Amino acid sequence: MLVFASSDKGGTGRSVTSCNIAFHLAQRLDVAYLDFDFGSPTSGAIFEIPRAERGVEREGLHTYFTDGITDPRRLDVWRQTTRQDLRGSNVRAGRLAFFPGDKGGAEFGTTREIQQRCVELFTRLDSEFDVVVVDLSAGRSAALTMALMATAQPSMRGVTARWLVFHRWTHQHIVAANGLVYGDRGLLAVGKSAGHDQDTLLDAIRFVRVAVPNLREHNPGQTAAQATWLHACDEELRKLAVDNRLGRSRILGTTPVEPVLQWREQIIAESDVSAKIANAGTVKSFRELSVRLTDDAVWEGM
């Protein structure tokens, strides 16, 4: 299965959430994580692999696409991470392979040849791994178009592809997420011109609300006026989400505001929760997203 992580805005939490989802998936499945954020390939920092935190020196995904090498570099996260509590693949059920971009790599134009390499890469990795997570650049990027064109190829019809659209719980992000999916040159429009059936593609798209404030818990530092204002704001955003066709039935899940992630992009492991540094609810939300992602019932047509 291919999972594409997209967002209209940058800095939505697309990479951090996707890395955490990949981490949970890899507890039971073989997972590949591809850094297709070609303009800024920094997902290695989230897996805490220092030599790849801005991409690798040679033979990353940029080189694969632009120079035509046969195999892009892959790093075994369980072995390469400097986080002691994540190391040791032997105790894990599944593999977690990270495919970095190149250090200094930039966006590149898509030629027919590059397109074909993309199809070959997706096809190969889909047969080697249970889930292939592809972290795309933000917005209507060349990476997004390339992924839509590749998955529309007749040779890829048998491969399951699911699309996640990440957005924050704010007015601007909700409107932007609508544009990315339903707007001009958005996912559905580009998908259709690439050869996708629009209804089938729409059924394969779910939204993820990132860093949603919890209004149920009493916040002692808050005035009554602030609490009332926040509840009204939340209600307004719910209506806005429905009007923008990203309401409850279209969401895969939500993540709470996590203080650790406000300071540091990382995998939130059980050890962070037992040390009382990260919140249990954050790990629960990542785990739930990983379960729903692979639950076919969640993805049945709407």
Ligand SMILES: Nc1ncnc2c1ncn2[C@@H]1O[C@H](COP(=O)(O)OP(=O)(O)OP(=O)(O)O)[C@@H](O)[C@H]1O
């Ligand atoms: N649940 C959360 N609570 C608080 N902060 C979060 C949460 N999820 C992500 N963040 C933080 O938001 C910031 C942006 O996240 P991230 O880098 O994953 O976004 P992105 O969409 O991949 O951005 P870019 O477009 O730059 O690649 C990071 O500092 C990250 O740690």
Ligand SMILES: [Mg+2]
């Ligand atoms: Mg990112």
